[in-house]
Amino acid sequence: MLKLKKKKKDFMGTSSIWFIRIMFFSLILILLLLLGKIIVQGASTISVEFVFDDPKNNMTEGGIFPAIFGTIAVTFIMILFAVPLGVFSAIYLNEYAKDSIFTRIIRTSINNLAGIPSIVFGLFGLGFFILFVGRNMDEVLQTGLLFGQPALLWAAATLAVLVLPIVIVSTLEALNSVPKSHRDASYGLGATKWQTIKNVVLPQARPGILTGTILAISRGAGETAPILFLGAAFFLPNLPVTDLCIGDYCIPVINPAKQFMYLAYHIFILATQSSNPTKTLPLQYGSTLVLIALTFLLNITAIIFRYRFRKSLGRI
Amino acid sequence: MAEIKIVTKNLNLFYGEKQALKNITLNIPDKKVTAFIGPSGCGKSTFLRVLNRMNDLIDNVRIDGEVSIDGVNVYDKNIDVVNLRKNVGMVFQKSNLFPKTIYENIVYGPKINGIKDKKVLNEIVERTLKQSAIWDEVKDRLNENALSLSGGQQQRLCIARALAVEPEIILMDEPASALDPISTAKIEELIHELKQKYTIVIVTHNMQQAARVSDITAFFYLGELIEFDRTTKIFTNPAKKQTEDYVTGRFG
Numbered sequence: 001m002l003k004l005k006k007k008k009k010d011f012m013g014t015s016s017i018w019f020i021r022i023m024f025f026s027l028i029l030i031l032l033l034l035l036g037k038i039i040v041q042g043a044s045t046i047s048v049e050f051v052f053d054d055p056k057n058n059m060t061e062g063g064i065f066p067a068i069f070g071t072i073a074v075t076f077i078m079i080l081f082a083v084p085l086g087v088f089s090a091i092y093l094n095e096y097a098k099d100s101i102f103t104r105i106i107r108t109s110i111n112n113l114a115g116i117p118s119i120v121f122g123l124f125g126l127g128f129f130i131l132f133v134g135r136n137m138d139e140v141l142q143t144g145l146l147f148g149q150p151a152l153l154w155a156a157a158t159l160a161v162l163v164l165p166i167v168i169v170s171t172l173e174a175l176n177s178v179p180k181s182h183r184d185a186s187y188g189l190g191a192t193k194w195q196t197i198k199n200v201v202l203p204q205a206r207p208g209i210l211t212g213t214i215l216a217i218s219r220g221a222g223e224t225a226p227i228l229f230l231g232a233a234f235f236l237p238n239l240p241v242t243d244l245c246i247g248d249y250c251i252p253v254i255n256p257a258k259q260f261m262y263l264a265y266h267i268f269i270l271a272t273q274s275s276n277p278t279k280t281l282p283l284q285y286g287s288t289l290v291l292i293a294l295t296f297l298l299n300i301t302a303i304i305f306r307y308r309f310r311k312s313l314g315r316i
Numbered sequence: 317m318a319e320i321k322i323v324t325k326n327l328n329l330f331y332g333e334k335q336a337l338k339n340i341t342l343n344i345p346d347k348k349v350t351a352f353i354g355p356s357g358c359g360k361s362t363f364l365r366v367l368n369r370m371n372d373l374i375d376n377v378r379i380d381g382e383v384s385i386d387g388v389n390v391y392d393k394n395i396d397v398v399n400l401r402k403n404v405g406m407v408f409q410k411s412n413l414f415p416k417t418i419y420e421n422i423v424y425g426p427k428i429n430g431i432k433d434k435k436v437l438n439e440i441v442e443r444t445l446k447q448s449a450i451w452d453e454v455k456d457r458l459n460e461n462a463l464s465l466s467g468g469q470q471q472r473l474c475i476a477r478a479l480a481v482e483p484e485i486i487l488m489d490e491p492a493s494a495l496d497p498i499s500t501a502k503i504e505e506l507i508h509e510l511k512q513k514y515t516i517v518i519v520t521h522n523m524q525q526a527a528r529v530s531d532i533t534a535f536f537y538l539g540e541l542i543e544f545d546r547t548t549k550i551f552t553n554p555a556k557k558q559t560e561d562y563v564t565g566r567f568g
Contacts, residue, residue, distance in 0.1 A: 098375070181412035185474075187373060189425035189481055190402030199428065200414060313415040 038288050045286030054237040059270065060279050064287050069239050070232075070260035071294065074156050075221045077256060081160035082216055086167030087209055093168075094175040095197055114165035122226040125158030126150075130230070146257060150231035152240050153256035158226050163216035170215065174208020175201060206309045214302040218295045224264040231258075232265040234273070263291040321346040321485065321515045322367060327381035329362060329371070336362050338539045340381070344532070349507060349516045351530035351547065353523060354562070358536040360519045364487050367517065368404035369397050385485070402429060405483035409490040411470035413477070418465070419458040421473060425481035440480050448476035449506055468499025475506065486510065488518040492525065504529050523563055527551050535559045 053063025097103045135148035147153075178201045186196040224232075240258035243250040267287045270280045322344035329337035337359045344350045352360035362371065369390065371377045383390045390400060402425075413421050422441045423431075431437060441458065445451040450472045454465070462473060471491060478486055488507075492500040507516060507529045520526050526533055526547065533550040535543045535558075543550060543559045554560045 179412070181408060181410060182414060184370065184373075184406075184408060185412040185414065185477075186424070187370065188368070188401055188406035188408070189428070189477065190398050190400075191425075191428045192398050195428045199424070204415065 041285035042289030077156035090171035155230040170212030174205035351526035354536035405478035
């Protein structure tokens, strides 16, 4: 005869669930406190003038427009460097390179690159991009002192190196997740390797590649240390923009040879280098909120793109 | 027997140190259905993939011996593998349609082979879908995602996709093993139709299926070709004891 046991009290089970719950709600609490404080304190500072004005009166008043513009300009150029370099390296590693000790060392190095303190990248940028590449370019091209000094271009290049592991690792994962059967189908129809990568693998990997780009943007826009010596200016109301003229028709373009203001660096300056840090406190909160909102906005744009790609693949 | 399409002579295949195919010599006739049967791991799928050099894509595979189609050595180093695979189509065990529309799946092959004319592509789509007996089911939804079709429809679409590059030989690797009996019957009917125009080689686990669809049957065991003969003979009066044991279900 079937004998059913009575339900026993599972003390360990219940207590672990409660422990996990407490941990989870602590996390939510920390997030809410952090975001909440910034939003509450920053919201009162934010206004149209704050976003679109230059800093005034020794940076104790006015807006932060040059810093916003600089941040967008640098991240934009950073993406132009990082995405092609990262994506094509990942394609090579995943699709073409044979599995050997050499490629394993490269894979490990890429992962290690992500763990290097960002200040080291800053010093690398100064030493490599400005003093080595820039100075030599000046010498070869006879341009005087044009490339061999801190500038937007080198800041973007250095940040690109910093975010490269993020782009490569997420692209590798995306490429890896494309089923082998789809590749087989393509080869079976008489496609070459490159046709298969271009028409079957890359379209399916696109959402994953975009995720990497999103992460890279967030990371790059929030970094301060690497750009310290690479052209981030203390106070520079002039935007890094030059008019590019074809005949009489002129359009303003980003000038990568100029120095720039940067939101994250600006916050650091306001908090530590200002003549009156207490007076600039609202500005600090306001700038922080703008930086968070900016990264959020960039992320949302990329997420919308990713959603569209996924939808076109019928995955949603 | 009919004209011979594919000839293999003393074919050996190694995965690293392990020998997966031993001395396979057989002749596959033109415009007939040849079935490969045998227990799992006997090398029948591996052998199928030898015929269009799909094994090239796997590291560590070494092949010696001879495979020729219409008298041309397929493993000659001057042979264009891409062109070979265009002529020797393949249908896989599990449907592997691309996450694209039905239309795009069919025109994928023709497009990479350089056909751009929309009219020609439309004709190919209609012809191949009719050939694979799925036209009526999908003609109004060509722009829907192919993955929204049922399993059986997807597999027939895979066959249509393979036909779109106009191969002469179609290799089928257990094409119905994941399908319900009705879809399986449709696929088998389709194979019957297709052998008028194509040489078909099919790997199957299902012995009734081999008996129903094929003209010639090859029985593989542990990487060796045990017996190769007319299907009726293999299933009623096999020459070897092992074959008899297998087809009567005594082992495997």
